[in-house]
Amino acid sequence: MDARAYIEDHREEFLSSLKAWLEIPSISADPEHHGDVRRSARWLADHLTATGFPTVEVWETPGLPAVFAEWPAADPGAPTVLVYGHHDVQPVDPVEAWRTEPFVPTEIGTSLYARGASDDKGQVLFHALGVRAALAASGADAPPVTVKLLVEGEEESGSVHFAELLRDRRDRLDCDVAVISDTTMWAADTPSMCVGMRxxxxxxxxxxxxxxxxxxxxxxxxxxxxxxxxxxxxxxxxxxxxxxxxxxFYDGVVEAGPEERALIAELPFDEREWLRTAASTATWGEAGYSTLERVWLRxxxxxxxxxxxxxxxxxxxxxxxxxxxxxxxxxxxxxxxxxxxxxxxxxxxxxxxxxxxxxxxxGGPGVRACASDLSSAAVKAARAAMERAFGTRVLYTREGGSGPEADIAEALGAPLVFLAVGLDEDRIHAPNEKVEVPLLLKGAESAAYLWAGLAAQM
Amino acid sequence: MDARAYIEDHREEFLSSLKAWLEIPSISADPEHHGDVRRSARWLADHLTATGFPTVEVWETPGLPAVFAEWPAADPGAPTVLVYGHHDVQPVDPVEAWRTEPFVPTEIGTSLYARGASDDKGQVLFHALGVRAALAASGADAPPVTVKLLVEGEEESGSVHFAELLRDRRDRLDCDVAVISDTTMWAADTPSMCVGMRxxxxxxxxxxxxxxxxxxxxxxxxxxxxxxxxxxxxxxxxxxxxxxxxxxFYDGVVEAGPEERALIAELPFDEREWLRTAASTATWGEAGYSTLERVWLRxxxxxxxxxxxxxxxxxxxxxxxxxxxxxxxxxxxxxxxxxxxxxxxxxxxxxxxxxxxxxxxxGGPGVRACASDLSSAAVKAARAAMERAFGTRVLYTREGGSGPEADIAEALGAPLVFLAVGLDEDRIHAPNEKVEVPLLLKGAESAAYLWAGLAAQM
CATH class of the missing domain: 3.30.70.360 (Alpha-Beta Plaits)
Structure with a gap:
């Protein structure tokens, strides 16, 4: 059975699990919900155990716990992949602005509404489905690469203990590539891969x-x-x-190459629509660059x-x-x-x-930018995996904001690949957060292909 | 008897009157003291009547009263001079910073300490002494020019009804020159005349x-x-x-002439001392101008x-x-x-x-700058009068701040002359205000000479 068929067959089971997880209000910024964050960690650990991960551990921190899981490849020489995500969620205020209850997951059309549906529980959970689909496709009882998951519990409250966790657990986290599943793609009909953050x-x-x-x-x-x-x-x-x-100021800047700029130029960018989102009436910025380049590359x-x-x-x-x-x-x-x-x-x-x-x-030491190496086997394999899953060309994007991803890459000594299927319109920190269920399934399918692709290419 | 001898003979009487006036806490900004401002107006009216002014009136306004007095020249063709000053005073906070009681006038050496001693009661009152000295010198029973006094009661609280007063009483205020006695000179040993305000x-x-x-x-x-x-x-x-x-921005600017700049350059200006007053460590400003020119002329x-x-x-x-x-x-x-x-x-x-x-x-229509015409008979007469009184050369200064003087000149249609003997060190809006008694007497003497000089020159 191929990965896509496996995933289609297990759609309802996947959704039912995701909804159960989304019912747990794991708001890390609110001390009243810290018990829920712990409950969320245990739920995920149980789910990963049920999925078949031989090693599943809840890692305590001085704050809230992370979940670690590992499924070794059959071939001890196969590469190791570490997937990063988080199981805590944003607060829900203003709660009166929600059209559905934030912790009562509700399907409307292709969308699943709930706090955390896109950021980040849906995107963490598709990896469990993806790894089962990879097994189904290969007929093996271990994945083609060693798959590790590290799912943080304090991402929405500043990741205050995460650097320490990375340092303390350094030996367990060893990997050849880090896959970040916590970003977005351009649009449902324009799949894309984030290749950098400022x-x-x-x-x-x-x-x-x-x-x-x-x-x-x-x-x-x-x-x-x-x-x-x-x-x-x-x-x-x-x-x-x-x-x-x-x-x-520009000393050392690694300029984006012509291939990336060409792919960015292919994105169907509507400047009028963008200005509406920006609540602004005119663009402004560095001469010689488009608006997207200004917010992503410069x-x-x-x-x-x-x-x-x-x-x-x-x-x-x-x-x-x-x-x-x-x-x-x-x-x-x-x-x-x-x-x-x-x-x-x-x-x-x-x-x-x-x-x-x-x-x-x-304000502290600052945050380094990060970018994927577009010529690396990992990025090529991830793009090929997404293109196979989506059946169309995958473009590149970046994010203008800043996250701890560069530190993850640095701590692990591994290159970064962003594999994510969220959308900007998912309202991830706002009322009425949702995720597109078909995209989550494409995410699972992409992951399944990626593990095989990485095993072949690295 | 010459003016100087008359003034010396009446020193104690003058001081005793001034102290009596200074005991009235005529703080116009404090409604609790509005009765005192009215008492101050009546005191001045009585004093001017006793001085010999044939016409003395308390002019009510919607706020606090002004005092008007007029002493016509014997010669109906003689010029008319209007002296402007004010009888209200600044508040005294922080009162604990005073070394003497603000409304218990106290002589220490040559200084007389009290709120209003310099700003402006001392400088108003020397005109009463000056006009008597002029009479003593001439032996006449009317001054050589028609002397009008207009002494406002709301200067320290924004002169809110003053423009209206000038307009309503326009016919009574007719004059050939307006003498402002509400500024300072350079130093006790460097008499000077203010010739403009920004x-x-x-x-x-x-x-x-x-x-x-x-x-x-x-x-x-x-x-x-x-x-x-x-x-x-x-x-x-x-x-x-x-x-x-x-x-x-510079359209229409009337540049200060070389004579004025030369006289400003003669002032014994100590930049280190000025910087100390400015609580600053370096000067800054328009190229080609000295610090004094920057704050006065530019x-x-x-x-x-x-x-x-x-x-x-x-x-x-x-x-x-x-x-x-x-x-x-x-x-x-x-x-x-x-x-x-x-x-x-x-x-x-x-x-x-x-x-x-x-x-x-x-913030409203703004305030025009004002400047005396240095080539006018009035300025020449005033400078000559001060030089005779002080027995030394009189230099020019300006003030960098802004006041209603330009409006007075405009309302009256008369050129301005500043005749004042206050000092920057008099602390006029701060605790421990004082005035130098010898300078007040020189002010009276200057006024006496000025009336004679104006009669001769205009």
Whole structure:
């Protein structure tokens, strides 16, 4: 029996399991639901055991537990794949905006509505179905690659103990490729593979001038004004082409290649629709790049907040004593967050006028960008697997936001592949989250093909 | 008997009167003291009657009363002088910072400590002494010019009814020159005459972008950021020489002449001391001008406040929906506040990128700058009078701040002369206000000479 037929045959069983899991309100950000997160971990462990994984463990952390499972390949020389996902979910507020109960999974047409349906329980669970389908297709009783699952319980509350978990369990997590099933594809009729995510680092900049607010009648125009200097500083973050003008900012940037840019250009992108989502009336950005390239491929400097001087009602003719700004930098592969921080510090120091004092406070070490190596066997195998499952060409996308994926890759010393079937329209952090059931089944089928493909190619 | 001898002979009587007036806590900003402001007006009216003014009236307003007095010249062809001052005083908080009771006038050395001693009761009262000294010197029973006094009761609470008073009493206020006795001179040993004050207009600028804060991961670098655009706008307010770069801003500016600049350069200016007062460590400003010229002679653009986006603790990676700034412009003679507002509006509109919407809210019609005509007979007579009284050369100063003086000049249709003997060190709006008694006597003597000089020269 081929993988697709197996999956079709087990559709109802899969859905029934998924619904049972979705009924558990595993909201990690809410201490009242921590018992539910533990219940969710046990449910998953039981399910993976029933699926046939010989090793299934609930890994405690100082916070909430992760689930680990391993199913060794028959061939000890076969590659090892580690699938990453999470079993905790977002809060449901505002609950009155839901048209169905968030924890009463409800099928409407092809959609299954529930908190966690897309992010991330549906996408974790298709792997259990996928591995059974691979076995059914091969007739073997072990998968063609060693399959490990690591399903975190604190992803929606900051993954606070995850780095420690990766470090402590390093020996158990050894793998040749890491598969991330926690993103989206372009559209139901345009399957795609995420091949990268931007990194980020952020800073609060303060400029201090006179030790008190000054009367602008007596002193205005004759001492440096911190808000003027801050405006100059922030205005100077970009050049006329809207490139980031911090010297050295682009050092080390690994540019996206022509193949990836060509595949991005093939995506059916509707800029008017995008602007509606952006609640904006015009695009803006770095010269020479499309809107999608600007949010996926290009590093940015963004002013997130700014304040200083008199911000209340009415006028107050002062030279303010200080100015403050919060700025974040989205990063792309090749940019080291700590090196970017050094460059930003140097830029601020070089552009602080005499008479003012600058202070910078970075929000931690930052997050590195990550990208898949498009020429790698893993990416090729994953794309081929998806193309076979979907029966159509698979394009590339990236994500403009930032996640811990680069750290997972770094901790495991393994290349990343994103295999996911969520959609942007799944409303993953909003009311009325849903997932498309047919896409989950395609995800399971893709996974089944991927294990075989990886065994053949790596 | 010459004016100086008369004044010396009446020193104690003058001081005793001034102390009696200073005991009245005429704080116009505090409704609890409005009765005291009325008492202060009556005290002054009685004092001017006793001085010999044939006409003395308390002019009621919808708020607090002003005092008007008039002493016609014997010669009906003699010029008319109107002296402006005010009889209300600043609040005394923080009262615990006073070393003497604010309303128990106390002589320490040459200083007389009390709220209002310098601002403005001392400087109003020396005119009563001055007119008596002029009579003593001439032996006549009427002054050589018609002397009018207009002493406001709401100057320290915004002069809210003063424009109306000027309009309603226009016929009684007719004059050939207006003498303002409410400013300062350079130093006790460097007498000087203020010859101008800057004007001001202020605006709140808002830029609106997306209709909600956006996730910078999804949209950063691809839609216009209002804080970025605001930084560009504000940074562009000045060119590399720190001149205001709003097109047309300098239209109509009447530059200070070489004589005035030369006299300003003669002032014994200690920049280190000035920086200490400015609580600053470096000067800044328009190329080609000294610090004093920057605060007195040059118009400015000053950012008074700015805010937008996330201003709380920690980071928040957003493209903010809006940005706001408060900017004030100090103006010099020849700049019309309303025309400057038009220029600022045009500058903001020309520099608002596509996708953003600008709103401007001006803080009223603004205040025009004022300046004395240095070639006028009135200024020459005033300077000569002060030089005779002080026995030394009198230099020119201006004030960087803004007051209603230009409106007084405009309402009366008369040129302005500033005759004042306050000092910057008098702490006029702070605890421990004082005045130098010898300077008040020099003020009286200067006034006495001025009336004679004006009669001869005009």
């Amino acid at each position: 990194g980020v680092t952020d800073v609060e900049i303060s400029l201090y001038g006179p030790t008190m607010d000054l009367h602008s009648g007596s002193f205005g125009g004759a001492v440096p004004n911190p808000l003027k200097a801050m405006s100059d500083l922030l205005s100077g973050l970009h050049d006329a082409d809207h490139r980031v003008a911090v010297p050295g 590093p940015t400097a963004e002013i997130n907040g700014m304040w200083g001087g008199h911000t209340g009602a009415g006028g107050k003719t002062i030279v303010p004593r200080s100015a403050h700004a919060k700025v974040s930098f989205r990063l792309v592969p090749g940019q080291e967050p700590l090196r970017v921080q050094d460059r930003v510090r140097a830029y601020v120091e070089a552009n602080t006028p005499a008479g003012l004092r600058a202070e910078l406070e970075f | 004007g001001v207009t202020d605006v709140e600028i808002s830029l609106y972008g997306p209709t909600m804060d956006l996730h910078s991961g999804s949209f950063g670098g691809a839609v216009p950021n209002p804080l970025k655009a605001m930084s560009d706008l504000l940074s562009g307010l000045h060119d590399a020489d720190h001149r205001v770069a709003v097109p047309g 118009p400015t653009a000053e950012i008074n406040g700015m805010w937008g986006g996330h201003t709380g603790a920690g980071g928040k990676t957003i493209v903010p929906r809006s940005a706001h700034a408060k900017v004030s412009f100090r103006l010099v003679p020849g700049q019309e506040p309303l025309r400057v507002q038009d220029r600022v509006r045009a500058y903001v509109e020309a520099n608002t990128p596509a996708g953003l919407r600008a709103e401007l809210e001006f």
